[in-house]
Amino acid sequence: MFAIRQISPIAKRAFSTSASSNAAKVAVLGAAGGIGQPLSLLLKQSSLISHLSLYDIVNAPGVAADLSHINTDSKVTGHVPQNEGLKAALTGCDIVVIPAGVPRKPGMTRDDLFNTNASIVRDLATACAEHCPKAHVLVIANPVNSTVPIVAEVFQKAGKFDPKRLFGVTTLDVVRASRFVSEVKKIPTEEAKITVIGGHSGVTIVPLLSQSGHSFTEEEVKALTHRIQFGGDEVVKAKDGAGSATLSMAFAGARFTNSLLEATVAGKKGIVEPTFVKSDVFAKEGVEFFATNVELGAQGVEKIHPVGNVNEYEQGLINAAIPELKGNITKGKAFINKA
Ligand SMILES: NC(=O)C1=CN([C@@H]2O[C@H](COP(=O)(O)OP(=O)(O)OC[C@H]3O[C@@H](n4cnc5c(N)ncnc54)[C@H](O)[C@@H]3O)[C@@H](O)[C@H]2O)C=CC1
Numbered sequence: 001m002f003a004i005r006q007i008s009p010i011a012k013r014a015f016s017t018s019a020s021s022n023a024a025k026v027a028v029l030g031a032a033g034g035i036g037q038p039l040s041l042l043l044k045q046s047s048l049i050s051h052l053s054l055y056d057i058v059n060a061p062g063v064a065a066d067l068s069h070i071n072t073d074s075k076v077t078g079h080v081p082q083n084e085g086l087k088a089a090l091t092g093c094d095i096v097v098i099p100a101g102v103p104r105k106p107g108m109t110r111d112d113l114f115n116t117n118a119s120i121v122r123d124l125a126t127a128c129a130e131h132c133p134k135a136h137v138l139v140i141a142n143p144v145n146s147t148v149p150i151v152a153e154v155f156q157k158a159g160k161f162d163p164k165r166l167f168g169v170t171t172l173d174v175v176r177a178s179r180f181v182s183e184v185k186k187i188p189t190e191e192a193k194i195t196v197i198g199g200h201s202g203v204t205i206v207p208l209l210s211q212s213g214h215s216f217t218e219e220e221v222k223a224l225t226h227r228i229q230f231g232g233d234e235v236v237k238a239k240d241g242a243g244s245a246t247l248s249m250a251f252a253g254a255r256f257t258n259s260l261l262e263a264t265v266a267g268k269k270g271i272v273e274p275t276f277v278k279s280d281v282f283a284k285e286g287v288e289f290f291a292t293n294v295e296l297g298a299q300g301v302e303k304i305h306p307v308g309n310v311n312e313y314e315q316g317l318i319n320a321a322i323p324e325l326k327g328n329i330t331k332g333k334a335f336i337n338k339a
Pocket residue numbers: 029030031032033034035036055056057058099100101102103104113117120124139140141142143144169170171172173200243244245246249
């Protein structure tokens with residue numbers, strides 16, 4: 001299992017062209033869901049994964065059987081709770097991705113999902129701490145601003161917490177930001193690289209358009225900022241009760257997982273992704289977790305980038321995000337620490 005190797009991952013895991021014993025075991029928890037299925041499909045294409053382990057409370061064996069016919073070299077297994085399925089899914093895992101949990105319906109905030117998803121994430125994190133304590137844990141389930149602190153507390157209580165290995169997946173915010181800016185500026189998405197910091201809900205999502213290298217009118221800044229902050233609501237509304245973003249989220253989740261695989265398995269340097277991690281960036285303001293660009297390395301978080309220069313408007317957005325983020329984080333921690 002590469003996660004506990006002391007030797008250089010570059011030497012041991014030089015780029016593989018097909019899945020080999022050097023590659024990683026990756027689990028998707030909630031694999032039969034709206035995100036889980038397309039995410040698993042995208043991950044089946046990775047040569048850096050040797051074993052794709054799919055877990056859900058229902059239907060995971062069917063999804064696994066289906067994906068297992070695709071002629072890439074990773075093994076796919078499907079697990080349900082019966083017969084210690086979660087233990088089997090997690091044992092030996094290097095990366096665990098968690099999209100398990102209920103999605104929003106129109107009129108709900110992400111925080112409205114807390115009552116259902118907090119206990120789902122707590123129980124899955126408890127199993128991770130027991131069966132794969134060294135795995136990198138990637139949290140997609142909402143509300144991310146609270147579910148990430150929940151996972152941290154569970155690992156902390158088990159004496160297994162390594163802040164380099166816990167990630168809230170905020171990639172969809174930069175994926176959206178890139179696309180929305182490319183549409184407004186009529187440029188290729190490749191040229192629309194937008195930093196987004198903060199958390200993953202409404203005003204806690206803070207796009208830093210001033211750092212993009214493009215110029216915007218005041219109206220464009222306001223409209224783009226609002227669209228990036230509330231992009232999730234756009235999809236929830238359009239799906240009209242049938243859930244929230246699944247396909248774009250699967251794309252974003254696969255992008256983040258692949259970046260982490262490139263850093264941890266292939267030993268690539270200089271890979272930077274935005275992600276919600278334990279961070280000192282706003283520690284003075286009492287914010288324990290925060291998303292900024294993060295360089296990924298062999299052990300996970302290699303270097304947390306600072307926020308950089310922001311203008312007055314963006315400083316205002318940060319000021320608005322901080323109290324809400326603090327509340328979300330406190331709520332997650334309190335859920336685990338309640339008597
Ligand atoms: N981080 C982000 O940017 C985004 C996060 N999300 C969040 O991802 C979560 C999943 O969304 P969808 O896939 O659309 O929902 P979904 O309802 O389609 O799928 C969720 C899956 O989780 C499974 N599940 C429920 N409890 C479980 C448990 N204890 N163990 C294992 N699996 C369990 C369900 O059986 C279902 O298959 C939601 O909380 C949603 O808000 C959605 C989009 C973006």
